[in-house]
Amino acid sequence: MMDIKIELVKTRKEKPDMNNLGFGKYYTDHMFEMDYTEGIGWHDPRIVPYHSLEMDPASMVLHYGQSTFEGLKAYRGKDGEIRLFRPEKNMERLNTSNKRLVIPEIDVEFGVEAIKKLVEVEKDWVPTGEGTSLYIRPFIIATDVHVGVHPSRTYKFMVILTPVGMYYKEGINPVRIYVEDEYCRAVRGGMGFTKTAGNYAASLIAQETAENRGFTQVLWLDGVEKKYIEEVGTMNIMFVIDGEVITPELNGSILPGITRRSAIELLRSKGYKVTERRISIDEVYEAASSGKLNEAFGTGTAAVISPVGELLWEGKTIIINDGKIGPVSHLVYDTITGIQSGKLEDEYGWITKVEAK
Incomplete structure (x- = not known):
């Protein structure tokens, strides 16, 4: 070395x-x-x-x-x-x-x-x-x-x-998310799975639109059919539908988040059913209308966990879990931050210590 x-x-x-x-x-x-x-x-x-x-x-x-x-x-x-x-x-x-x-x-x-x-x-x-x-x-x-x-x-x-400090001004409180259905950030075969400057440059116009409308972040749909959920601008996304945690599968246009991976491993170890698959924005809205959408939250290094309290898509708004943080989001946030801070034992082998006392 x-x-x-x-x-x-x-x-x-x-x-x-x-x-x-x-x-x-x-x-x-x-x-x-x-x-x-x-x-x-x-x-x-x-x-x-x-x-x-x-x-x-x-x-x-x-x-x-x-x-x-x-x-x-x-x-x-x-x-x-x-x-x-x-x-x-x-x-x-x-x-x-x-x-x-x-x-x-x-x-x-x-x-x-x-x-x-x-x-x-x-x-x-x-x-x-x-x-x-x-x-x-x-x-x-x-x-x-x-x-x-x-x-x-x-x-x-x-x-x-x-x-x-905290990445979002809301902290751990739920954020409002705008669903982008006009612009495209990435497609399969492109560079959506990488962390490169161009991916973020492509997202800026939608982010500006969202912020001008009072939303914190943008939820991107797939670039071909504008139908399937991919990720939020700075986070991967997870939905709790009828007790099952569902997150978009990694398909080449979604960043393989490290916090996403950790949340999946953590939840499965706690007995939750976690499914990685294609999920459409229609399915999410149908789950909300039938009362089966329990929670939604983003995962990422900057915010760790960011609960989603509201989604706006094609003029239709849904409020998730009465705009409050839910138990699954709480569990993931408390466990990961507890391990990061040393408050909880690192039973997963995720921590590397720096010799700097």
Whole structure:
């Protein structure tokens, strides 16, 4: 495994109010960097002072969008320990994205070690308040200076950190979701299963429409029939219908969420029937009208669990569970956050500890 060089800042930044963080507003003193050169491979891993990038205007990432990223968090428990939640799954998923975008893969074990070391250097930035964490953003960009459509021969892998509070202003309270039936975010055979910048750029117009109408997020339907539910802009989605937990199956246009996977494993271990299959928006509305739609909730790193209290589709509104968080959502949220914070025993082997007491 490569040695990671460390260059520390001479003067630390003044830290923000850790009780009023918002999301993605503040950045720590240091970042991780590593370069790739064709014929050499990944090289020169280092932790350096956080800094701006100097890029040539012809850098390929700016023109052809060859970039991938991940998102995970570090949590400080009451015992002072800092915990990462399934970081190896993030690195594995980063490599899945890399394959699709013809970007060289990162060694999973080394990637986790780089993240641990950076978090250890920045341990004083890990907040302690309820619902707070240190958000970790690994990402890769193509750096070749060339205007021409082909994979880059050089890349930069970086990791930056930001202390954050709750992702949604509603916190764990149910959110209002707008069902998008005009625009398309992704289709099977495309890049919907990857974390790449273009997927999120494609979602912005619908997100803006939703926010202008007072909704928190967008629920995307499939890009072919505009009939089957796929995912929310920042989350996978689950429905509890007549006691059964149903979530759209992974079909190539849906991101394989790590929190989604954890929720499925958790619920099955608790005896719930969890089904991964195609589910149409009509089925959800029919379940609501017959009184069988018990709950709906999103799963994702940023919010962990976000209950859905309202859906709007083609002018028709449904209120789910009287706009309150339901027992399944509560169970998943309390268990996952309990494991992340160290309040509950990690019986699933999901936690990686950072030696940073």
